Amino acid sequence: MKIHKYDTVIVGAGGAGMRAAIEATKRSRTAVLTKLYPTRSHTGAAQGGMAAALANVEEDNWEWHTFDTVKGGDYLVDQDAAEILAKEAIDSVLDLEKMGLPFNRTPEGRIDQRRFGGHSRNHGEAPVRRSCYAADRTGHMILQTLYQNCVKEGVEFFNEFYVLDQLLTEVDGKQVSAGVVAYELATGEIHVFHAKSVIYASGGTGKFFKVTSNAHTLTGDGQAAVYRRGIPLEDMEFFQFHPTGIWRMGILLTEGARGEGGILRNKHGERFMEKYAPVMKDLASRDVVSRSIYTEIREGRGCGPEGDHVYLDLTHLPPEQLDAKLPDITEFARTYLGIEPYTDPIPIQPTAHYAMGGIPTNVKGEVLADNTTVVPGLYAAGEVACVSVHGANRLGTNSLLDINVFGKRSGIAAAEYAHSADYAPLPENPAEFVVSEVERLRSATGNERVADIRRELQETMDANVMVFRTEQTIKAAVEKIGELRERYKNVSIQDKGKRFNTDLLEAVELGNLLELAEVMAVSALARKESRGGHYREDYPNRDDVNFMRHTMAYREVAEDGSTSIRLDYKPVVTTRYQPMERKY
Amino acid sequence: MATPTLEKTDGGAEPGFADSPYITVTFRVRRFNPEVSAEAEWQDFTFEMDPKERVLDGLHKIKWELDGTLTFRRSCAHGICGSDAMRINGKNRLACKTLIKDISPEKPITIEAIKGLTVLKDLVVDMEPFFQAYRDVMPFLITKDTNEPTRERLQSAEDRERFDDTTKCILCAACTSSCPVFWNDGQYFGPAAIVNAHRFIFDSRDEAGEQRLEILNDRDGVWRCRTTFNCTDACPRGIEITKAIQEVKRALITRRI
Numbered sequence: 001m002k003i004h005k006y007d008t009v010i011v012g013a014g015g016a017g018m019r020a021a022i023e024a025t026k027r028s029r030t031a032v033l034t035k036l037y038p039t040r041s042h043t044g045a046a047q048g049g050m051a052a053a054l055a056n057v058e059e060d061n062w063e064w065h066t067f068d069t070v071k072g073g074d075y076l077v078d079q080d081a082a083e084i085l086a087k088e089a090i091d092s093v094l095d096l097e098k099m100g101l102p103f104n105r106t107p108e109g110r111i112d113q114r115r116f117g118g119h120s121r122n123h124g125e126a127p128v129r130r131s132c133y134a135a136d137r138t139g140h141m142i143l144q145t146l147y148q149n150c151v152k153e154g155v156e157f158f159n160e161f162y163v164l165d166q167l168l169t170e171v172d173g174k175q176v177s178a179g180v181v182a183y184e185l186a187t188g189e190i191h192v193f194h195a196k197s198v199i200y201a202s203g204g205t206g207k208f209f210k211v212t213s214n215a216h217t218l219t220g221d222g223q224a225a226v227y228r229r230g231i232p233l234e235d236m237e238f239f240q241f242h243p244t245g246i247w248r249m250g251i252l253l254t255e256g257a258r259g260e261g262g263i264l265r266n267k268h269g270e271r272f273m274e275k276y277a278p279v280m281k282d283l284a285s286r287d288v289v290s291r292s293i294y295t296e297i298r299e300g301r302g303c304g305p306e307g308d309h310v311y312l313d314l315t316h317l318p319p320e321q322l323d324a325k326l327p328d329i330t331e332f333a334r335t336y337l338g339i340e341p342y343t344d345p346i347p348i349q350p351t352a353h354y355a356m357g358g359i360p361t362n363v364k365g366e367v368l369a370d371n372t373t374v375v376p377g378l379y380a381a382g383e384v385a386c387v388s389v390h391g392a393n394r395l396g397t398n399s400l401l402d403i404n405v406f407g408k409r410s411g412i413a414a415a416e417y418a419h420s421a422d423y424a425p426l427p428e429n430p431a432e433f434v435v436s437e438v439e440r441l442r443s444a445t446g447n448e449r450v451a452d453i454r455r456e457l458q459e460t461m462d463a464n465v466m467v468f469r470t471e472q473t474i475k476a477a478v479e480k481i482g483e484l485r486e487r488y489k490n491v492s493i494q495d496k497g498k499r500f501n502t503d504l505l506e507a508v509e510l511g512n513l514l515e516l517a518e519v520m521a522v523s524a525l526a527r528k529e530s531r532g533g534h535y536r537e538d539y540p541n542r543d544d545v546n547f548m549r550h551t552m553a554y555r556e557v558a559e560d561g562s563t564s565i566r567l568d569y570k571p572v573v574t575t576r577y578q579p580m581e582r583k584y
Numbered sequence: 585m586a587t588p589t590l591e592k593t594d595g596g597a598e599p600g601f602a603d604s605p606y607i608t609v610t611f612r613v614r615r616f617n618p619e620v621s622a623e624a625e626w627q628d629f630t631f632e633m634d635p636k637e638r639v640l641d642g643l644h645k646i647k648w649e650l651d652g653t654l655t656f657r658r659s660c661a662h663g664i665c666g667s668d669a670m671r672i673n674g675k676n677r678l679a680c681k682t683l684i685k686d687i688s689p690e691k692p693i694t695i696e697a698i699k700g701l702t703v704l705k706d707l708v709v710d711m712e713p714f715f716q717a718y719r720d721v722m723p724f725l726i727t728k729d730t731n732e733p734t735r736e737r738l739q740s741a742e743d744r745e746r747f748d749d750t751t752k753c754i755l756c757a758a759c760t761s762s763c764p765v766f767w768n769d770g771q772y773f774g775p776a777a778i779v780n781a782h783r784f785i786f787d788s789r790d791e792a793g794e795q796r797l798e799i800l801n802d803r804d805g806v807w808r809c810r811t812t813f814n815c816t817d818a819c820p821r822g823i824e825i826t827k828a829i830q831e832v833k834r835a836l837i838t839r840r841i
Contacts, residue, residue: 037711039755040657040665097736100725102744102751102787109738134751140664141751148724186704215659251662331822332662335681451648494652497619500705503652 014041016382017201019407027415046139048256049131073391177377188498209352235357245351311345365410392532446490614696666756726792759815
């Protein structure tokens with residue numbers, strides 16, 4: 001076991017982690033621990049753009065953007081945070097341009113902007129061009145640009161280090177962050193990072209679904225590490241299903257395709273979104289579009305022999321426009337489906353895409369131990385966190401924005417805290433949990449396989465807690481997850497070695513997914529209303545009287561060592577917008 | 585799923601997923617684990633696959649059902665993250681962008697680590713020399729103006745287009761590890777580093793083109809390229825790498841960007 005000492009440790013090197021690293025490295029001795037090489041992070045898969053009311057191509061302002069974000073989140077958004085997001089969006093985009101990001105340009109040489117779902121002029125009048133973009137690889141360009149600037153700033157990376165535990169120490173009666181414990185993939189060695197501040201920027205948890213746009217590596221490791229140490233998770237029942245995943249594969253096809261004029265059609269060729277969202281049509285918010293797609297499918301208007309998908313139609317757009325604005329997604333259709341998007345519509349279905357919930361933070365990125373108490377030295381930003389700027393449903397282009405605004409804020413706040421604070425002492429035997437967990441898995445002889453349990457988890461999640469949910473389906477999921485967690489205790493792996501043991505890490509990741517899937521399902525069961533991405537067929541309306549509040553899920557450990565989930569609630573911060581009926 | 589279809593429709597055959605019977609495939613994988621043996625060896629795995637699946641799906645099938653010790657890197661599974669470059673039937677490709685039907689599955693499919701970088705275990709190589717070459721070309725925007733503009737820098741659509749192709753690079757190393765010059769001499773920067781230098785040399789906002797050209801003028805620099813086009817063939821992003829290298833060479837001769 002090695003012990004390292006840093007002012008600031010950042011867990012994850014996607015957009016949020018690297019944006020934080022650029023700030024933290026300038027201000028404090030910083031290490032970035034990442035289970036992948038930084039440029040492999042899933043920020044690179046984001047396509048359509050980053051929202052900011054630059055007003056480069058038409059009238060726009062940050063107040064409209066704030067309103068759209070609040071409405072898009074079905075009023076579960078904390079409005080103070082949404083206002084910061086929309087205001088600081090403008091500087092965030094300009095920062096990236098100055099770092100070198102090659103945005104598409106207007107004829108005047110300014111950053112070009114395009115339409116995106118849920119973003120509107122003057123509080124819902126019509127779609128507005130707010131998304132700043134680089135073809136359909138905006139996330140790729142953000143990830144590359146941030147990595148380039150990390151190289152420039154000399155950011156210190158520990159690549160292929162898996163953070164498996166969060167260290168908390170009680171100081172003056174308060175839990176304070178003391179660092180993290182990591183597993184080095186190349187050697188199997190365990191490392192303790194003693195740090196004054198820790199920022200989690202480790203991304204989402206989409207791999208508990210089967211059809212998902214998420215990478216294999218998005219297994220909620222950060223959420224699980226802090227949750228096991230008693231930190232609550234906020235609003236985990238809210239998961240976004242992106243309307244346009246490649247049929248059966250789930251690979252993302254950007255909403256920018258509809259921003260450029262693409263149309264969703266059912267088997268009769270009808271533009272069905274006109275029925276569900278008369279003003280915004282195909283550019284309604286993602287939860288609305290995904291439900292509309294499944295309504296078409298359920299009512300027998302789906303396409304194909306199984307009637308299990310609809311079409312994204314780009315055939316009326318000029319090939320030059322597709323080549324210039326949507327080159328990657330048209331290539332995905334050619335590569336994976338053998339379809340030519342110039343002439344044929346693309347079969348799509350909603351795909352599990354984004355966790356709105358996560359580790360609760362305030363607007364500085366400080367992690368909360370309950371509704372109000374900050375955990376000194378602990379920060380989170382990006383998809384792993386819940387500020388909450390996305391509420392019950394995130395708007396497209398607001399996540400690339402989120403990682404930049406709150407990555408930067410948490411990087412600054414964590415480094416400043418490191419200057420003012422002393423090291424919290426490490427707990428006695430800090431690596432104990434990780435050592436015993438790794439040894440248990442390496443020496444286990446049970447008869448359960450990781451792949452079987454993971455597949456059954458993904459199947460039950462797709463079947464029971466996807467776009468449509470009922471008490472019955474959610475209960476079925478809770479029960480199944482409980483059964484799988486029992487079976488997980490008997491899991492064994494084949495690779496017993498120390499070198500690049502990805503077999504072992506997949507088992508660890510599955511443990512994280514199971515833990516978080518249960519939190520999600522239990523949170524969803526208790527929310528007896530429909531709001532944003534959480535749609536209950538047995539409670540189809542939003543219930544502001546009983547549920548205009550954030551869910552806070554705590555892990556409780558009983559005296560006999562058994563665990564359970566305790567749910568509590570946190571008020572929503574409302575500033576200028578009172579809840580209204582949500583129409584697009 | 586929670587969305588049962590109420591009635592079957594007569595939508596007809598789909599272009600993407602027609603009835604595709606599973607076929608038997610053999611993956612012939614170059615295995616190496618120094619914890620077990622100092623020697624590398626080929627190992628065959630035979631199993632059923634849909635020919636429309638990816639090579640990566642086959643590797644997962646092996647890892648998840650047949651042999652958990654098989655080790656490879658992967659993440660996004662659709663050609664964006666650059667983790668899973670490997671040598672498939674002797675050609676560098678991303679396992680997640682290569683469909684079984686496109687690589688003669690009636691014969692054994694050979695899979696080995698990319699060449700020119702030290703193999704650490706099975707398909708995993710040491711990427712550090714590759715990233716070092718990348719860092720050496722100063723892959724970041726350098727501007728001399730101390731007064732940053734309050735708004736964005738202006739750039740015409742034409743100037744933006746000038747370096748568009750080389751912004752697509754995902755640093756997967758498929759190009760560099762397909763280059764015979766790089767195989768013979770690991771000191772050569774390799775195509776990927778030159779691509780990333782090109783991306784800044786031809787960016788109208790950048791002011792360090794001369795510095796980067798000097799770095800590439802080095803004896804391990806751009807002149808080592810023998811224009812074999814292996815890199816262009818290997819690039820999973822379709823970047824015209826050899827052309828980019830030629831443009832850098834030309835800029836060195838004319839000193840005009």
